[in-house]
Amino acid sequence: MTKQFKTLDDFLGTHFIYTYDNGWEYEWYAKNDHTVDYRIHGGMVAGRWVTDQEANIVMLTEGIYKVAWTEPTGTDVALDFLPNENKVNGTIFFPKWVQEHPEITVTYQNEHIDVMEAAREKYATYPKMVVPEFATITYIGDAGQNNEDVIDEAPYAGLPDEIRAGKYFDSNYKRVNK
Numbered sequence: 001m002t003k004q005f006k007t008l009d010d011f012l013g014t015h016f017i018y019t020y021d022n023g024w025e026y027e028w029y030a031k032n033d034h035t036v037d038y039r040i041h042g043g044m045v046a047g048r049w050v051t052d053q054e055a056n057i058v059m060l061t062e063g064i065y066k067v068a069w070t071e072p073t074g075t076d077v078a079l080d081f082l083p084n085e086n087k088v089n090g091t092i093f094f095p096k097w098v099q100e101h102p103e104i105t106v107t108y109q110n111e112h113i114d115v116m117e118a119a120r121e122k123y124a125t126y127p128k129m130v131v132p133e134f135a136t137i138t139y140i141g142d143a144g145q146n147n148e149d150v151i152d153e154a155p156y157a158g159l160p161d162e163i164r165a166g167k168y169f170d171s172n173y174k175r176v177n178k
């Protein structure tokens with residue numbers, strides 16, 4: 001995709017795949033001006049996926065976007081997207097318990113909010129594990145806002161490649177083979 005991003009509206013509805021310099025691969029969707037969905041394909045919590053996470057989304061200056069949210073696990077996330085440069089800078093602040101028990105979070109979180117809340121009470125928060133990394137964007141798709149087909153199944157090996165190959169969504173950005 002060679003679209004030039006200028007406005008906040010250009011960013012909302014965009015679907016990204018990117019790989020952090022530490023090798024962690026993430027898929028993320030700006031669902032609307034206050035909501036994000038994501039799937040994690042590689043890294044400490046690969047296999048985790050989340051829809052309808054409330055987030056703060058702003059444009060800092062033309063074509064540069066900041067997104068931040070706090071999760072039921074106690075994990076905090078701050079992302080800066082530079083889509084015209086195919087770059088993201090992300091910082092993830094993991095509570096100590098996620099670092100020690102990542103497998104608890106590797107699920108479709110929406111169906112297990114009670115489990116996340118119980119774990120954050122039971123286990124330690126501090127010291128937090130801070131992960132500041134640049135990432136390279138490997139896919140940008142214009143999914144449109146509030147598209148429930150973008151992130152609607154668990155991550156599996158080969159899914160990012162199917163998306164990048166144009167095999168996963170049809171011309172209306174609906175899932176093929178659903």
Ligand SMILES: C=Cc1ccc(O)cc1
Pocket residue numbers: 026028038075077079090092
């Ligand atoms: C913990 C969630 C998360 C989602 C996207 C991203 O780039 C980093 C963290």
